Amino acid sequence: MTEPNTLLYYLKRSTEFLEKKGIPNPRIDAEWLLSDLLNLPRIKLYSQFEMPLSPKEIETYRERIVERSKKKPVAYITGKKGFHKYDFYVNKHTLIPRPETEELVDWFYKDSKNIFSEIQNPKILDLCTGSGCIAVSLSRLIPQAEIWATDISNDALEVAKTNDEKVIPHGTRQIHFLESDLFKNISPDLKFHAIVSNPPYIPSEEKKDIMEDVLNFEPHLALFVDDFKIFHSHLLQGALSHLVIGGILALETHPDFAEWIMEEGKKIGYSEGEIKNDSSHKQRFVVLKK
Structure with a gap:
């Protein structure tokens, strides 16, 4: 038959x-x-x-x-993942964009009129950009902004550039891409009105709890940190020195460390802060103001 x-x-x-x-x-x-x-x-x-x-x-x-x-993720098989309004190109060098990061972009965009109420052309940095989903989305949502995007991985930056140039319809301004380990290659004179970031934040000791789809296929460099507090102390200090007065740092993070980030941020000089829950009611986002 x-x-x-x-x-x-x-x-x-x-x-x-x-x-x-x-x-x-x-x-x-x-x-x-x-x-x-x-x-x-x-x-x-x-x-x-x-x-x-x-x-x-x-x-x-x-x-x-x-x-x-x-167990290969569907997004790596199709080579794309929906995020916000667009399909983003992804490959083994980048994380697959998550709904939580989409929530971060949504919140930031909705609040951007308040954040930039008196700023005509705000400078925004997407730190640890990966596929570029934050930077590219914000460049389309806030076309008057000057967007910078950095990553420690040049391979990831190439994916982000592809999403900016070929996959997603062009915004009115080009994104500035820079290979950098956190703030290492960013000029001390370059200041931002906002830094938005989904950095690696899963402690290495939690690898045993991670699904095979993620553990075996997604880049560990973008997922895990050997020492959460040391890594984020560097991030918080670097962001503080690259923000203008009144500028904000908006982080996606591990729910178990949100309170620590808030306390550490205030300890080193941020004037105020707020923890925001994601749609699963987890303390996923921390916003700090200089």
Whole structure:
């Protein structure tokens, strides 16, 4: 008997295969991989169940499903991840953008009119930019701003540049990209009205608790810190010296360390601060003012 070649047949088979391999959301992942392959919105698959797949599409889909069965994240298989209004290009050199970081961008943008109420062309730094999701999103949301983006990894910066130049429609201003270990290569004279950052913040000792999808595929340089307090002390001090008076530092961080960051920040010279919860009610964001 000839094997069916319909979309629904391969979707069902792929879901069953991923389920046997212990993938947490097999049907959703199977749908994402297929919708991306066919360049169809995922919801449109439901009206195309009887659509025949070509031999090439079947072969490519099988390859993608096998990759996912080995715990490779869907975003690394498709090469993109939705963030804010756009699909961002991602690869093994960058973290996959998270909903929490999207919340940080949303909050910062909504508050930007208050933050920059008397500043015509604010300077904003995205420290540890990775894929550039913060910098590129803010450059489109706040087109009058001058955006800088830094990362210790040149490979990550190349991804961020690709997102700025090719993937995301151009804003009115170019982003300034700079390879730098925190503030090491940033001129002491360069000051910012705001520094926004999703730096590495998972203590190395927590690796044992991290999902295989993350631990085996995402860059450890962007995820883990050997000593949280030493790393963030350098970050807080560097940010303080590169902020104008009244400037703010907005950090995504580990919920267990939010209170410490607040206390440490005030200890070294920030005038005030606030801890903000994410949508899961965890203390995920710290905002400090110079």
